[in-house]
Amino acid sequence: KLRYGVSKVLEDSSYSPDLKRKYKVADMITGYGVSESIRHYYELFGENCFGKRAVIQGWGNVAAAATFYLSKLGVKIVGIIDRVGGLINPEGFGEEDITRLFLERKGNELCSPDLIPFDQIQKEIWSLETDIFVPAAASRLVSKDQIQHMISHGLEVIASGANVPFADQEIFYGPVMEFADQHVAVIPDFIANCGMARVFAYLMQPNIEISDDAIFSDVSSVIFEALKKIRTVSSKKTHISSRAYEIALKQLVETINEL
Template sequence: MTTLTADLKKNNKKVPVRGMMDNVMEQFNSASDYIGLHPNIRKILSITNNEIIVNFPVKMDNGEVEIFQGYRVQHNNALGPYKGGLRYHPTVDIDAARALAMWMTWKTSLAGLPYGGGKGGIKIDPSKYSQAELERITRRFTFALADNIGPEHDIPAPDVNTNSQTMAWIADTYMSTRPPAERTANQHVVTGKPDGSGGLEGRDRATGYGVYLSIKFWAEKNNEPLVGKKFIVQGFGNVGYWAAHFLEKDGAQLVAVQDAYGSIENQKGINVEDLFNYIKVNEGSIVDFPNAKTIDKDKFFALNCDICIPAALGNQITKQNAPKIKATLIAEGANGPTNVEGEKILIDRGITVIPDILCNSGGVVGSYFEWLQNRNGEIWQLEDVMAKLDKKMKESFNKVFDYAKNEGIDMRTAAFCIAIQRIEKAYIQRGIFP
């Protein structure tokens, strides 16, 4: 026990909980030390470029006005416009936005995209508001962000509790504030829009498909068939569902799911489509799904399985539950689901972690395709999108896998090294504006 922790306990004070920013900085510093990152570039990448906090009023259905706080953090744009999601969740704050924005910088760099990293959202529980209220909140948030976003500057996308409808509201509001001659040219201010509003066919499944591909590529590298592999999924939203959908098609078996409402298990298998159809009529919850038993939430990560897919929120796998995990592979569908202490335990136990900046990068790759489609006035077909996504994900996976194997390091450190080196090269070639 450290002196600080001991003193806090002795004085009956709450021990500080390690946040996502602590995790991302430790990951960044570890990789930077490994590659010998130039000190000046380390200084630049250790901080964010811009942090926007907006407070804005919205009239509720009952006529009362509520004040909301929204965030947009722009970490780095050395490689291109800021890119990253907007989430609506009670845990959204400036610290979380900073960490998520930094992860986006590494994610877009690793994927070889012409983007930097940004992230943000609103501190809100969307389940407490009507659809009409959420529309007004979203439009007012977009107006408050004003010129801090733009198709060549900062391009938001869906994240936790936001979706294609949210993006359509943002795009419409943003375009309405532009001069008439520029409105249609700004459609790509956001990605993840509905198909009929400039969205990319297949964007809805891109993140989950990327998670599946990462698992598939790992299995191929290790000569392990997916048929018969048991997997568990934390979070059965867009990412968790599509990852499970494609894994089941390859013969893997879903045996447990956890969401914000509860945890269920059936070691004989849970049919993915049956569960998906169930939650559509059960207010998005897996609770009381008839073909599985309810289990204690604290036992979820300790279940018997081969593959674990944390696809919910950050800091889910920690030093408390990492020793109990039975899976041999962790595929990070969420951003930052494994904290530093938890990952050290997993690595020491010989458990492979496919890191978030690689594993769930199918979403930002799909966003790039949508951005290109809008920018060029094209319409891409689903089969072309999936083929391009497959190729892009395989290139990224092979780079990380080979780097990790050749250097004798874990996949996260390898992914960070590759991502940081690409940005370092850009700074070295261009120099720093005096």
């Protein structure tokens, strides 16, 4: 059941950029969770992500899938930076553009005739007007300087698609992450990109429905509940990650004490 669920080919067009390409749950679920974490964050704090602008770092499975689902929610993708280069559109790429870029990927590479060379985009992308940042490339790439630039251009929320996206030595909450957490809403990796781990947990339950909608909806509701707990503790839009760690550690201690 576990193997079947994870490698299940998507049959529902709301979750797949192209049914003929036979994308699997495993290809799309983590990016979907990242996108849902952003949607839930805005809704829990009384806003809507429709029309918000986003910058994406990476173009592997997580980054590309998160971008695809964000574009379906009406988020305007103003920039994508990948290791080979990137794209900028201050007006925002829409769902059609993003679906095309998703389908034209070569492996994990962003492909477009308009590709801006890496050295140039690395100078420009951090100064775009943006509300959302999704670091979903390799770990430990995001510097304090880059975050400061984005904050001064309107940044509101960071949803971690990568594990440990910040350029910190520490695994949990180093100085760069702490700086970001003090200034904007940082949804930590263990919530934003828990999709795959959650699918495993879901599939290990007895008598569950194994449909695209059931699997994806379960991931969405688990992320929603985690963010709701944080929102219940405080309505502040900063220190989201520090509250998330406190809640997670408390749950861990309670579980250990029950053993």
